[in-house]
Amino acid sequence: MSIVDIILKKRNGKFLSKEEIDFFIQGYTEGTIPDYQASSLLMAIYFQKMSKEETAYLTEAMMNSGQLVNLAGIEGIKVDKHSTGGVGDKTTIALGAMVAACGVPVAKMSGRGLGHTGGTIDKLESIPGFSVELSIDQFIENVNKIKIAVMGQTNDLAPADKKLYSLRDVTGTVDNISLIAGSIMSKKLAAGADAILLDVKTGNGAFMKDIDSSFELAREMVSIGNKMKRDTIAIVTDMDQPLGLAIGNSLEVKEAIETLKGNGPEDFTNLCEELGAYMLILAKKVSTVEEGKKMIQEVVKSGEALKVFKKFIASQGGDVDYIENIDLLPKSNYVYELKSEKTGYVSQIKAMDIGIAALLLGAGRERKDSIIDLSVGILLNKKVGDSVKKGEILANIHYNDELKKVLALEKLNYAYKITKDKPILRPLIHGIVSDTGIEKI
Amino acid sequence: MSIVDIILKKRNGKFLSKEEIDFFIQGYTEGTIPDYQASSLLMAIYFQKMSKEETAYLTEAMMNSGQLVNLAGIEGIKVDKHSTGGVGDKTTIALGAMVAACGVPVAKMSGRGLGHTGGTIDKLESIPGFSVELSIDQFIENVNKIKIAVMGQTNDLAPADKKLYSLRDVTGTVDNISLIAGSIMSKKLAAGADAILLDVKTGNGAFMKDIDSSFELAREMVSIGNKMKRDTIAIVTDMDQPLGLAIGNSLEVKEAIETLKGNGPEDFTNLCEELGAYMLILAKKVSTVEEGKKMIQEVVKSGEALKVFKKFIASQGGDVDYIENIDLLPKSNYVYELKSEKTGYVSQIKAMDIGIAALLLGAGRERKDSIIDLSVGILLNKKVGDSVKKGEILANIHYNDELKKVLALEKLNYAYKITKDKPILRPLIHGIVSDTGIEKI
Numbered sequence: 096m097s098i099v100d101i102i103l104k105k106r107n108g109k110f111l112s113k114e115e116i117d118f119f120i121q122g123y124t125e126g127t128i129p130d131y132q133a134s135s136l137l138m139a140i141y142f143q144k145m146s147k148e149e150t151a152y153l154t155e156a157m158m159n160s161g162q163l164v165n166l167a168g169i170e171g172i173k174v175d176k177h178s179t180g181g182v183g184d185k186t187t188i189a190l191g192a193m194v195a196a197c198g199v200p201v202a203k204m205s206g207r208g209l210g211h212t213g214g215t216i217d218k219l220e221s222i223p224g225f226s227v228e229l230s231i232d233q234f235i236e237n238v239n240k241i242k243i244a245v246m247g248q249t250n251d252l253a254p255a256d257k258k259l260y261s262l263r264d265v266t267g268t269v270d271n272i273s274l275i276a277g278s279i280m281s282k283k284l285a286a287g288a289d290a291i292l293l294d295v296k297t298g299n300g301a302f303m304k305d306i307d308s309s310f311e312l313a314r315e316m317v318s319i320g321n322k323m324k325r326d327t328i329a330i331v332t333d334m335d336q337p338l339g340l341a342i343g344n345s346l347e348v349k350e351a352i353e354t355l356k357g358n359g360p361e362d363f364t365n366l367c368e369e370l371g372a373y374m375l376i377l378a379k380k381v382s383t384v385e386e387g388k389k390m391i392q393e394v395v396k397s398g399e400a401l402k403v404f405k406k407f408i409a410s411q412g413g414d415v416d417y418i419e420n421i422d423l424l425p426k427s428n429y430v431y432e433l434k435s436e437k438t439g440y441v442s443q444i445k446a447m448d449i450g451i452a453a454l455l456l457g458a459g460r461e462r463k464d465s466i467i468d469l470s471v472g473i474l475l476n477k478k479v480g481d482s483v484k485k486g487e488i489l490a491n492i493h494y495n496d497e498l499k500k501v502l503a504l505e506k507l508n509y510a511y512k513i514t515k516d517k518p519i520l521r522p523l524i525h526g527i528v529s530d531t532g533i534e535k536i
Numbered sequence: 537m538s539i540v541d542i543i544l545k546k547r548n549g550k551f552l553s554k555e556e557i558d559f560f561i562q563g564y565t566e567g568t569i570p571d572y573q574a575s576s577l578l579m580a581i582y583f584q585k586m587s588k589e590e591t592a593y594l595t596e597a598m599m600n601s602g603q604l605v606n607l608a609g610i611e612g613i614k615v616d617k618h619s620t621g622g623v624g625d626k627t628t629i630a631l632g633a634m635v636a637a638c639g640v641p642v643a644k645m646s647g648r649g650l651g652h653t654g655g656t657i658d659k660l661e662s663i664p665g666f667s668v669e670l671s672i673d674q675f676i677e678n679v680n681k682i683k684i685a686v687m688g689q690t691n692d693l694a695p696a697d698k699k700l701y702s703l704r705d706v707t708g709t710v711d712n713i714s715l716i717a718g719s720i721m722s723k724k725l726a727a728g729a730d731a732i733l734l735d736v737k738t739g740n741g742a743f744m745k746d747i748d749s750s751f752e753l754a755r756e757m758v759s760i761g762n763k764m765k766r767d768t769i770a771i772v773t774d775m776d777q778p779l780g781l782a783i784g785n786s787l788e789v790k791e792a793i794e795t796l797k798g799n800g801p802e803d804f805t806n807l808c809e810e811l812g813a814y815m816l817i818l819a820k821k822v823s824t825v826e827e828g829k830k831m832i833q834e835v836v837k838s839g840e841a842l843k844v845f846k847k848f849i850a851s852q853g854g855d856v857d858y859i860e861n862i863d864l865l866p867k868s869n870y871v872y873e874l875k876s877e878k879t880g881y882v883s884q885i886k887a888m889d890i891g892i893a894a895l896l897l898g899a900g901r902e903r904k905d906s907i908i909d910l911s912v913g914i915l916l917n918k919k920v921g922d923s924v925k926k927g928e929i930l931a932n933i934h935y936n937d938e939l940k941k942v943l944a945l946e947k948l949n950y951a952y953k954i955t956k957d958k959p960i961l962r963p964l965i966h967g968i969v970s971d972t973g974i975e976k977i
Contacts (some may be wrong), residue, residue, distance in 0.1 A: 102708035104580065135707035138579035141547065266576035267543035407716035 098122065098132050106139040113152045120156035124255040129208045130262055137268040145273035150315060151322040154274065157281035160255030162284035164204065164287035168235040171200045172378045175288035176370060177279065179312070180210065182300040182450035183337035185347035187215045187245075189354045190367045190374075192404035195242035199378040206248040210461045211450030213467045216247060221345035221424050221469045222448075223273045225413030243407045253281040272308070276315035278489050280323075290326040290377035293317070294370060297525055298335030300446020306331070306525060313528040320396075321530045326377050331525040332366060336444040336479045339363035343458045343472015343493060345425040352421050354371070355401045362478070362523055368392060369524055425470035427493035431500055435483045435513060442518035444479055448510035452503040457493050471495055473507075483513060484520050539563065539573050547580040554593045561597035565696040571703055578700070578709040586714035591756060592763040594714065598722035599764075604730035605645070609676040612641045613819045616721065616729035617811060617824050620753070621651065623741040623891035624778035628656045628686075631794035631799070631808045631815075633845035633870035636683035637835035638812075640819040643679045645727045647689040652891030653899045654908045657688060662786035662865050662910045666854030684848045694722040713749070717756035721764075731767035731818035734758070738966055739776030741887020747772070747966060754969040762971045767818050772966040773807060777885040777920045780804035782911015784899045784934060786866040793862055796842045803919070803964055810834060810965055815834035852877060868934035872941055874948060876924045882952065883959035885920055889951035893944040897935050912936055914948075921961050924954060 096118045105111055111119075119136065122128035129349045145153065152426055166173050174194070185449050191201045205227070212218070216227050224423070227247040229237070237244035256278050263269045283291055297309035313329035320327025334528040339360045341350040351361050354367060372387025394400045405415045417423045453459060457468035474491045477483050489511060494500040527534045537559045546552055552560075560577065563569035586594065607614050615635070619625055632642045646656045646668070653659070657668050668688040670678070678685035697719050704710045724732050734757050737743070738750035752772035761768025780801045782791040794800050795808060812830025822828040835841045846856045857865045894900060898909035915932045918924050930952060934942040968975045 099706055099708055106579070106708050129571070131575040131703060132707055134572040134576040135579040135709060138547070138576040138583075139708065142579075142583040262572060265540055266573055267540055267547050267580065269577060 097126050102136045102139060110146055111149055116152040117156050120160055123397050124160045134262055134266040140352040141268050141271045147318050150273040150277055151319050154277040154280045154319050157253050157255040158284045161251040161253055163285055166202055166287040169200050169238050171204055173202050173288045173519055174198050174290045174374045174377045175283055176292045177219055177283055179296050179302050181296040181334035182211055182446040183339050183342045185351045188351035190371055191243050192355055193391050193394055193400045194374045196400040196403040197375055197380060197390050199380055200238050201243040203245045204248045205245055209460045211454045218344045218348050219346045219469055222408055222413040222417045222494050225408060225411055237410050241406045241410055253285045255435050256281045261417035272311050272315050274318055274319050276312060280316055280319045280433040284323055291320050295329050295331045296334035300450055301334040315529050320410055329528040330371050333521050333523050334446055335521055337446045337449050342449055342453045342477040346472040346474055349421045349424055352418055354440050355404055357395050365523055399441050427470040428495050431492040432488045433490045433492055435485055435487050437513040438485045439513045439515050440481055440517045441477045441479050441481050442514040443512035445510045448506050449473060450505040455503040456499050539569050543577045543580060547583055549584050551587055552590055557593040561601055561696050565601045568576040575703055575707040578704060582709050582712045586760050591714040593761050595718040595721045595760045598694050598696040599725045602692040602694050604726050607643055607728040610641050610643055610679050614641050614643050614729045615731045615815045615818045616724055616885050617733045618724055619735040620737050620743050622737040622775035623652055623887040624780050624783045626788035626792045630795045631812055632684050633796055634812050634832050634835055634841045635815050637841040637844040638816055638821060638831050640821055642684040643678050644686045645689045646686055649768055650901045652895045659785045659789050662789045663849055663858045666849060666852055670796055673875040678851050682847045682851055688837050694726045697722045713752050713756050717753060717760055721760045725764055732761050733814050733818055734770035736772045737769050737775035738772050739774055741891055742775040758969050770969040774962050774964050775887055776962055777888050778887045781916040783890055783894045785910040787913040787915055790862045790865055793859055796845055798836050806964055849975055869936050872929045872933040873929045874933055876926055876928050876930050878954040879926045880954045880956050881958045882918045882920050882922050882924055883955040884953035886951045889947050893947040897940050898942040
């Protein structure tokens with residue numbers, strides 16, 4: 096087998112075999128196939144696309160390029176949830192405890208990565224003492240005992256994907272649906288869950304901006320999951336404005352805790368209930384979405400979800416006083432009130448601009464070695480559809496540095512659109528994709 | 537300017553500007569743009585093509601990536617001839633002396649390279665003492681005095697092309713007409729001629745196998761030449777069967793000398809006259825093809841062409857006794873007679889198979905460091921259209937090694953097709969491409 100022949104085959108529009116895709120991924124991971132041949136193959140894939148079969152082979156090969164996490168020691172059906180990422184997305188923090196409180200094991204591997212705010216791990220580190228440095232045995236034991244644990248993602252999880260992703264980023268080959276889907280799914284599959292729930296974000300603040308391509312990505316990932324014999328469902332959810340009210344690490348942890356206490360913002364609460372219901376379905380705890388939502392609502396109302404969250408934080412070294420009294424969590428030195436210059440309706444809050452503003456405040460990482468300021472961020476006072484009077488507060492900017500605030504405000508000016516007429520609201524849930532088809536809502 | 541943006545622009549089907557193409561070629565030559573970005577851009581170019589303007593910019597940038605040869609010291613219009621390569625193509629050796637004998641300066645830079653047989657320089661080295669190690673001053677002086685000189689191609693001629701060509705070879709991006717045309721023309725333009733005659737081969741033994749793509753390449757190169765203000769004409773000529781009768785280094789030199797003496801094979805003699813006529817037109821020595829052919833025929837008949845050839849060889853250290861008595865030239869130890877197994881007409885001699893057989897005998901280079909056996913090769917006894925009787929000799933195999941002969945014979949078995957009916961002959965000249973349009977013959 097020769098890599099040049101494989102490049103030519105794909106370039107000429109032919110299908111690659113499992114053996115050819117394995118040869119490429121193995122060779123590239125080991126370094127016998129150089130970057131310049133990989134990048135020309137990626138560009139050929141961009142133009143000629145990959146079939147569902149090829150995409151599954153690619154994903155499987157990337158999954159097998161490193162360690163496969165074995166979760167067999169955990170009792171019950173392990174359901175993993177993955178979000179394609181958005182602004183103000185603190186879902187994992189609240190949802191994990193809710194689902195665990197329903198008796199479903201939540202064994203979450205999470206990364207840090209780059210972004211507008213930190214990842215789930217960074218956010219949770221707002222709670223002093225909390226650590227994700229668990230051995231795999233301790234991780235499994237915690238899940239069996241408390242039903243939930245979060246550990247840092249090992250470096251050896253799908254290393255082929257890591258290498259390919261860096262290459263795609265600098266060779267103009269990021270935006271191909273098979274490569275995107277394969278990248279996400281190879282890591283999820285290597286992490287060892289039995290079933291996977293995908294939260295595919297769509298809109299201004301999402302990786303996929305338009306509805307059609309979001310559904311395409313959802314379909315592609317569900318197809319891979321099912322070909323790899325894992326029950327997989329994708330929910331396409333809105334990310335045109337930020338999720339909830341809080342953007343920033345400790346601000347989001349506060350909001351997640353409030354939501355676990357039953358006092359969360361409406362959209363975020365609804366999203367947790369919806370995603371939670373599908374996780375319960377995948378875990379075969381319930382058979383309908385209604386049943387699932389009800390069960391989630393009950394564990395919140397009874398205080399069971401909050402109790403599980405506290406046990407989880409304590410089991411990983413975190414100080415639970417910070418959960419009981421969220422005012423103890425990191426706070427910025429200053430708060431600036433962003434006021435509306437017009438009277439009318441908030442008809443747009445561009446999630447991407449809000450995210451970049453949060454990044455400029457210091458809430459996220461631009462480079463791998465950037466240091467996150469856990470206390471800064473943005474707290475929305477209005478959401479799309481709300482009426483606003485001139486001079487009324489649109490959002491509170493939590494900041495520590497005057498210059499950073501100025502830069503963030505510049506960005507925030509572009510984020511808002513205030514109109515005379517009340518806007519038509521986008522749905523929170525755009526549709527569900529499963530192996531039985533697509534249900535657009 | 538960013539190379540990722542340039543890759544994305546081309547990938548998305550936009551035209552690149554002169555500045556962007558210069559940025560790419562300069563960066564790639566200097567090494568600030570790595571191979572993996574160059575190869576993904578090349579693959580994007582393969583799919584999205586380049587306009588005539590982009591192709592000219594690319595060629596100019598590659599031309600400017602190294603030394604530009606200054607031939608201003610040579611009197612008269614310098615016409616360069618370039619062949620896209622084929623089997624048995626010894627044209628430069630005979631044609632150079634013919635045109636020089638007509639008073640047109642021939643200042644030829646030639647390479648060695650890989651191939652079925654050696655390049656022009658290798659072939660000429662069959663004559664003991666002959667050397668192409670000339671300084672540029674000596675080269676110019678020789679051309680002014682004798683009207684012809686051949687020197688080895690400097691390493692610094694269009695280095696960007698050399699680097700890109702090696703990359704294209706291993707990344708599945710060779711066969712794009714703009715990249716092929718730019719590669720050839722950048723070196724021709726850097727070599728400093730005033731006018732360029734291109735011999736674009738077509739057929740089984742050519743780089744371009746079919747007539748349409750051969751004309752496309754011809755048009756592309758003529759377009760570049762004219763955009764770069766050099767009079768450029770392309771002639772599409774046949775390379776379905778080998779040119780002439782001799783394939784192999786010293787065998788071809790013998791045939792070229794015989795042709796200079798007026799005793800060459802019909803097709804090769806005709807090709808020299810045709811190409812020579814167009815070189816004389818480009819040099820403004822004559823104004824019609826008929827006039828040009830006549831002038832070439834006269835310098836052969838009068839012995840002037842042979843005289844110039846001898847002076848040229850002598851001026852570069854070669855022993856002219858070998859020209860007077862060609863039996864002195866390198867000879868193989870053995871000759872094997874390949875006989876026909878059937879009676880009928882020779883209806884095909886696949887040039888590619890003959891070329892590979894010559895390579896297997898040791899006449900060419902498979903790798904850069906291969907050593908050429910100047911004495912071996914194939915001498916055809918029949919050409920397409922000839923009648924042949926069972927047991928009659930089709931070709932003589934000149935060889936030095938029994939095993940190599942066996943391997944070559946295996947290949948030669950596929951080369952011949954003998955049929956009952958006389959085949960329809962392909963024309964030697966398929967058409968002429970100039971800035972005034974295409975004249976298909």
